[in-house]
Each structure stands twice: as C-alpha cells, then as structure tokens.
Amino acid sequence: MAKAEERYLVQALEFESVLRACLYRYTRNTSDVEELLQETYARLLTAGASGEPEVRSVRAFSLTVARNVAFDWLRHKQVVPIELVADMEAMDILDERDQIDAIVNSHQELMMLVKAVQELPERCRQVFTLRKVYGYSQKEIAARMSISENTVEQQLTKAARHCARALFDQPIAERHATLFERFRRRGQAHDGRE
Amino acid sequence: MTAANDTPADAAAWLIRLEGQTTPQMWDEFQEWLETDRRHEAAFIRLRTAWTHCDRLKLLRPADGRVDRNLLSQLPADGPNAGSGLLDLMESEGAQAQHRVDRRRWLMFVGATAAATTGVGMLGWLSAEHRRWTYFETEVGGNRRAVLADRSQVLLNTDSRLRVRLANARRDSELIRGEAYFTIAHEKLRPFYVKAARTLVCAMGTAFSVRIHDDHSVEVLVAEGRVAMGTTEPGSGSGAPVLTDSAPQAGSDESVAVSPSSLVIRQHPAGYVARKLAWTMGNISFDGETLTEAVREFNRYNRRHLAIADPAIAQMKVGGSFEANDPESFAATLEKHFGVRRMPAVRGDNDVIRLVSSEPRTTPRS
Numbered sequence: 001m002a003k004a005e006e007r008y009l010v011q012a013l014e015f016e017s018v019l020r021a022c023l024y025r026y027t028r029n030t031s032d033v034e035e036l037l038q039e040t041y042a043r044l045l046t047a048g049a050s051g052e053p054e055v056r057s058v059r060a061f062s063l064t065v066a067r068n069v070a071f072d073w074l075r076h077k078q079v080v081p082i083e084l085v086a087d088m089e090a091m092d093i094l095d096e097r098d099q100i101d102a103i104v105n106s107h108q109e110l111m112m113l114v115k116a117v118q119e120l121p122e123r124c125r126q127v128f129t130l131r132k133v134y135g136y137s138q139k140e141i142a143a144r145m146s147i148s149e150n151t152v153e154q155q156l157t158k159a160a161r162h163c164a165r166a167l168f169d170q171p172i173a174e175r176h177a178t179l180f181e182r183f184r185r186r187g188q189a190h191d192g193r194e
Numbered sequence: 195m196t197a198a199n200d201t202p203a204d205a206a207a208w209l210i211r212l213e214g215q216t217t218p219q220m221w222d223e224f225q226e227w228l229e230t231d232r233r234h235e236a237a238f239i240r241l242r243t244a245w246t247h248c249d250r251l252k253l254l255r256p257a258d259g260r261v262d263r264n265l266l267s268q269l270p271a272d273g274p275n276a277g278s279g280l281l282d283l284m285e286s287e288g289a290q291a292q293h294r295v296d297r298r299r300w301l302m303f304v305g306a307t308a309a310a311t312t313g314v315g316m317l318g319w320l321s322a323e324h325r326r327w328t329y330f331e332t333e334v335g336g337n338r339r340a341v342l343a344d345r346s347q348v349l350l351n352t353d354s355r356l357r358v359r360l361a362n363a364r365r366d367s368e369l370i371r372g373e374a375y376f377t378i379a380h381e382k383l384r385p386f387y388v389k390a391a392r393t394l395v396c397a398m399g400t401a402f403s404v405r406i407h408d409d410h411s412v413e414v415l416v417a418e419g420r421v422a423m424g425t426t427e428p429g430s431g432s433g434a435p436v437l438t439d440s441a442p443q444a445g446s447d448e449s450v451a452v453s454p455s456s457l458v459i460r461q462h463p464a465g466y467v468a469r470k471l472a473w474t475m476g477n478i479s480f481d482g483e484t485l486t487e488a489v490r491e492f493n494r495y496n497r498r499h500l501a502i503a504d505p506a507i508a509q510m511k512v513g514g515s516f517e518a519n520d521p522e523s524f525a526a527t528l529e530k531h532f533g534v535r536r537m538p539a540v541r542g543d544n545d546v547i548r549l550v551s552s553e554p555r556t557t558p559r560s
Contacts, residue, residue, distance in 0.1 A: 013243055038201055041236035110250055113301050117266045126263040132248045133255050133265060138214040156210045161202060163245035
C-alpha cells in the first residue's frame with residue numbers, strides 16, 4: 001500500500017492528462033506544463049502529509065492545486081491572459097460532472113503498457129522485457145545480453161520514463177478526447193456570452 | 195521553480211540505480227536528493243508507481259519457462275481484439291495448474307483499481323526517523339541533554355537549537371543557534387558532522403563544544419580527541435558537505451575560531467577548556483575576563499539582565515565560578531569584593547540590574 005502521505009499524489013497520477021490539460025490552459029506550452037506539474041505533485045505530497053481534514057474529491061482538489069500553481073506562476077511572470085476567467089469556470093463545471101472517467105480499466109491499461117513497450121527501441125525493449133516480464137536482475141541481464149551493467153541501467157531508466165508517460169498521460173488523454181472537446185466548447189460558449 | 199526540468203530524468207535514474215547494487219553512501223545521496231526538493235520526492239513516487247504497475251507484465255510470462263526477450267513485440271496490443279488476443283495467449287500456454295494461478299491473479303488485478311495496486315514498495319524501507327531531521331531546542335536559561343540512537347550525547351546550552359539526522363554512511367547535525375557540547379560515540383566508518391553557520395566540524399569519537407556567536411562567527415572547543423574543520427561554500431546547499439583529508443585538525447585543549455575570513459587554532463593551558471565548559475555543569479567560570487565579557491556571558495542565561503552603567507568598571511578583570519542562572523549572587527559578589535554596587539531598582543524596570551562603581555569618584559583602574 002502507498003504510504004498515507006502519498007495518497008493524494010498517487011491518486012492524482014490517474015488523471016495526469018487532465019492536470020496537464022488544465023495547466024496548459026495557462027501556460028500554452030508543454031515545457032512549462034512539465035514544470036508546473038512537478039510543483040503540483042509536490043504540493044499534493046505536502047498536502048497528504050499535512051494532517052488537514054481529508055478532501056472529498058481528490059480530483060477536484062488536485063485541479064484546484066494545479067490552478068493555484070498556475071496562478072503563482074502567472075503572478076511570478078506578471079502576465080494574466082484575459083481568457084483565464086472563462087477557463088476557470090469551465091474547469092469547475094468539469095469537476096462536478098465528469099467523475100466516471102477516473103475508473104481505470106486494468107485490462108485496457110495492460111494493453112497500453114504492452115503498446116508502450118513496443119514503441120521502445122529494440123535493445124531498450126529487450127532489457128525491459130527481461131527485467132519486468134522475467135524478473136532478472138540488472139546484473140543477470142547484463143551477462144545475458146553481453147552488455148555493461150551501466151547500459152542496462154540506462155536502458156531501464158529510459159523505459160521507466162516512457163512507461164510512466166504511457167500510463168499516466170497519453171492513454172487517459174485518449175480516453176478523455178471527447179471530454180476535452182466538450183470542455184473546450186463550454187469555454188467558447190462562455191466567451192460568447194461575454 | 196528553477197532547474198526542475200531534469201527532475202523526472204533524475205527520479206528515473208534513482209529508481210533504477212536503487213534496484214541494482216547499492217551502497218550505504220548511495221542511499222544517503224538518494225536521501226539527500228529526495229529532501230532537497232519536495233518535487234524530487236513527488237517525481238520519484240510517480241516513477242515508482244508506474245514501475246510497480248509494470249510488474250503486471252509478469253502475467254504474460256509463458257508457463258513453459260521459455261525466455262524470449264522479444265516476447266512483448268509479438269503480442270497484438272492494437273485493435274479492438276487486442277485484449278482477447280492477450281487472454282488467448284495466456285490460456286493457450288502452459289499447464290492447467292499454472293493457468294489457474296495466472297487466471298486468479300489476473301482477476302485480482304482486474305478487480306483492483308489503479309490506486310489500490312500502486313505504491314507497493316521501494317520507499318517502505320526508509321523509516322521516518324532515518325530520513326528526517328530531529329530537532330532539539332532550549333529557551334533562555336534552559337539546558338537539555340539528549341542521547342542519540344548511536345549513543346552519542348548532546349548537551350544543549352541556553353537558547354540553542356540543534357537538528358540531528360543519523361544516516362547509514364554519515365551522522366549529521368546542524369547547530370542553528372546557541373551552543374552545544376557533543377560526546378560522540380566512536381564509529382570509524384560513520385563520521386559525525388556538525389555544521390554551524392558555514393563551519394563544518396567532523397568527528398569520529400571525541401568530546402567538543404560548538405558555539406555560534408552573535409556575530410555569526412563560530413567557536414569550537416575540543417575537550418578530548420581530535421576534530422577536523424572546514425567551511426562550506428554559500429549556496430552549495432544540495433549535497434551533503436564533506437571535508438577533505440587535508441582539512442585542519444584541532445586536538446584537546448585547543449580552540450578553533452572561525453569567521454568568514456579566517457580559521458584560527460589556538461593551544462590553551464590545561465584547564466582552560468574545562469573552565470570554558472563549566473556551563474555543562476550549570477556554572478560560569480571566569481579567570482581574568484573583563485566585566486563587560488562576564489556580563490555578556492551571564493545575560494545569555496537569564497531574562498533578568500545585568501548592565502554596566504558606569505564606564506569606569508567596564509574593563510575591570512573578574513574571576514571565580516558562579517551559577518549561570520543566578521545573576522543576583524554574581525552582583526552580590528561584585529559588591530562584596532570588586533568595588534561595584536547595584537543601582538537602586540527603578541520602578542517598572544525590574545528586569546535589569548545596573549552596576550556602577552561603588553567609589554564616590556571614578557578613579558582609573560589598571
């Protein structure tokens with residue numbers, strides 16, 4: 001089981017793509033999103049350790065944290081895009097209405113993982129397969145493939161990053177495709193009323 | 195939010211490094227990295243969670259024991275029937291018994307949510323005590339003795355704050371303010387560091403005190419054994435500071451005074467260090483200090499301050515041993531033997547004992 005203080009963070013990983021989308025509304029570029037996402041996770045970790053009363057919806061809470069991170073960032077940059085107000089309200093509607101998609105289909109997830117591994121370069125994929133499917137140690141893999149342990153380490157590091165990205169970001173982003181469409185339209189509708 | 199962009203890469207590298215051959219030093223470095231920034235810890239948990247998810251791929255291992263490093267590239271993972279394809283593969287291979295086990299595990303995984311299956315693992319070994327700093331603090335006039343997990347002892351003097359963390363490869367402490375006396379348990383392979391402002395003291399098994407003065411200079415007194423000394427660079431906060439083999443050393447009856455610009459080691463006559471450490475017994479001991487210095491020393495321990503209200507007595511030399519928490523007795527002794535008297539207390543100003551010369555006219559003293 002995850003340690004208690006990690007609970008918000010670990011649950012938030014399930015909708016990393018939603019958090020990325022939320023942050024992207026403010027930053028408009030992916031490298032800043034990456035940075036703000038790290039800060040968001042750090043704050044969720046701190047919140048999990050704080051002993052404050054339990055939040056009711058981790059999803060809504062995470063989005064609030066992400067938004068606060070984005071606001072701090074914008075304040076720091078001293079830029080506030082006009083369309084922010086509309087974005088925020090659209091986000092709040094999203095929080096309440098779309099809870100279903102947090103349900104993760106384990107089986108589907110395994111498929112996504114296999115697919116992610118298939119995208120890796122050959123050697124990286126082989127090292128990963130020996131480690132995660134067959135459970136060999138790094139030393140054993142090095143001996144078996146006649147490569148250095150250092151190379152094994154590098155390849156596994158690469159694979160780990162790729163899998164994290166595949167599990168927490170892209171697949172769910174696919175699942176949410178229609179959701180984002182709706183969400184975008186709401187934002188536009190709101191703009192229209194202004 | 196600076197230089198956060200490499201954090202996911204670092205987190206992944208640590209995750210994999212710690213799966214391989216590790217040393218205590220490596221764990222300590224990892225700990226250090228983890229604590230430098232909350233974002234590091236968060237990124238690590240994210241990577242570890244993903245990595246633990248990947249363990250499910252063991253379900254796809256053929257039951258006949260055949261090892262195929264290209265196994266995953268042969269599986270159909272795309273298309274609408276991808277899932278059933280995988281299941282077929284699992285069912286077609288191996289003995290029935292193995293199949294039943296796999297099947298049961300499979301159902302178990304399907305039944306669990308992503309959140310519930312994550313986080314088994316790697317960080318569990320690090321206990322909170324091991325990873326976190328423990329703080330010790332005293333108020334004005336207080337003192338506190340602590341016995342650490344390695345059996346080292348620390349005595350905190352008045353108005354002091356110290357933090358300690360005992361890791362696998364090194365023992366760290368930091369004096370944040372005030373003064374502390376350390377009696378370090380000897381451990382050849384695990385040096386004990388004391389950081390005070392920018393000064394770093396390293397000891398194996400010794401007894402010494404460290405004090406931060408009001409001007410941020412640091413004074414070290416060695417009662418037993420030897421310590422190595424150095425300074426840390428400002429802004430090099432991330433890694434654990436270390437001392438090189440060529441760092442200056444001080445032995446018993448020596449003191450080290452460190453200011454931003456200098457590090458001075460002095461040899462003292464026998465008894466000097468013991469006298470300076472009289473506070474560990476609740477006393478203050480003087481031997482030729484000026485009254486100004488003596489008053490300043492007393493005021494560290496008491497809310498009721500002494501003040502010199504007459505320049506004529508400021509440079510007077512004093513001697514003797516006094517209870518640190520009893521400025522009244524000190525003032526009484528001054529009256530009796532040193533030609534000093536207390537000014538009558540002013541109403542509403544009871545917190546200060548003002549000292550003046552008891553002689554009617556100020557005369558120069560040696």
